[in-house]
Amino acid sequence: MTLAILCSGQGGQHRDMFALTGDAPEAAPLFAHAATLLGGKDPRNFARAESDEALHRNRAGQVLCTLQAxxxxxxLGDAIPPSAIIAGYSVGEVAAWGVGGLLDATVTLDLVARRAEVMNEATHTGDGLIFVHGPSRDEVDRLCECHGTAxxxxxxxxxxxxxxxxxxxxxxxxDARAMHARIVALPVEVASHTERLAAASAVFRQTLHEASVIFPPRTGARxxxxxxxxxVVSPGTGLDKLAAQISQTVQWADCLQACVEAGAxxxxxxxxxxxxxxxxxxxxxxxPAHALDDFxxxxxxxxxLTRHVIL
Known part of the structure; x- marks a missing residue:
């Protein structure tokens, strides 16, 4: 039996996001370290007291989402089986490296803070993301080519x-609405995973050169x-892809399919x-598919996990 762990990206931050993890003694050092990345503010208080705008700012959002994972x-500790397959969505991919044991947890938090900083530095005013559902990939590609989006x-x-x-x-x-597409503006102020952030990928790769990677991962996870x-089959190639992901398309549908094919x-x-x-x-x-927020x-x-996944 194989558990697929999914590490979330930005967008789902909310005031009670640490309801299950905030008092866990095993996580106390992580909350303390994350506070140093949030100007000394306890992440639990930050999530409860700050404005929605502050909660969704790029740097704070990346730190908070990674901290939660x-x-x-x-x-959860050893409730997570060692054979787990782990996939991360956007910044969640960096979190996946920490959850899977490729990176120390505090190093992971430091890396996502730096990741957000280099993305902000490479971002143009007015950049952002939208969600679109309905048109086919070919139709979406044509609209992107026509309008200079990606x-x-x-x-x-x-x-x-x-x-x-x-x-x-x-x-x-x-033009997408003329095709009866459903559109949602996302609370993100960077054009993540597009060529507009190519400079950020290059800088982040240099940062990753200094990271100490544990390979193969101590958890045995994939x-x-x-x-x-x-x-990830080697540290160098894996880090190259982790940096490139900032400015290249994330194939999330393929990641989910890979989990299924791995026997999730x-x-x-x-x-x-x-x-x-x-x-x-x-x-x-x-x-079976659940989020921590369901419990x-x-x-x-x-x-x-014991009843439906591990046994």
Whole structure:
């Protein structure tokens, strides 16, 4: 039996995102370290007290989402089987390296803070992301070519995240709505996973040169690369892809399919939010899929893992 762990990207931050992990003693050092990256503010208080705008700023959002994944993994401990396959969505891919044991957890937090900084430095004013559902990939590609936007993430079921500048995205939305597409503006102020952030990929790769990678991962887990859904088979190639992911399309639909092909018998999204477990349920009907946010306690998560995934 194989558990697929899904590490969430930005967008699902909410005031109660640390409800299950915030008091876990195993995660206390992670919350303390994350506070040093948030100007001395305790992440739990930050999530509860700050404005939605502050909660979704690029740097804070990346730190908070990564912290939640790492804290959940620490709190669940050996309830997570060593044979797990781990995939991360956007910044969640860096979190996946920490959850899977390729990187020390505090190093992972430092890396995502730096990742956000180099992305901000490379970002043009007005850049952002939108979600579009309905048009086919060919139709979306034609709209992107016409308007100077790019496919940032490919999700299951003709659902895409599109990145670009404000005017280009506005033109894309106008034409996509004429095709009866469903459009959602995302609370992200960078054109992640597009060529507009090529400079950020280059700088982040230099940062990753200094990171100490534990390979093979001490957990025995299999970690997937977002840009091609292939497992990380060497530190150098894996780090190259991790840096490239900032400015290349994330093939999330392929990552979910890779989990299924690896024999996943259950999906657990570490959060925040439910977006990835929802996509997993759509991509693999019949395979149990839950988010940490679905449970009232960590013991409830452990019980579900024992009953539905591990045994």
């Amino acid at each position: 790492l804290a959940a993994a620490a709190a 496919v940032a993430i490919v999700n299951p079921g003709d659902a895409f995240v599109i990145g670009g500048g404000r005017e280009a995205l506005s033109d894309f939305v106008r 970690i997937l690369s977002g840009i091609d859904a292939a497992p 018998t259950g999906f657990l999204e570490l959060g925040p939010g439910h977006a990835l477990s929802g996509m997993a349920a759509e991509a693999a009907p019949g395979v 009232r306690s960590l013991q409830g998560v452990r019980t579900w």
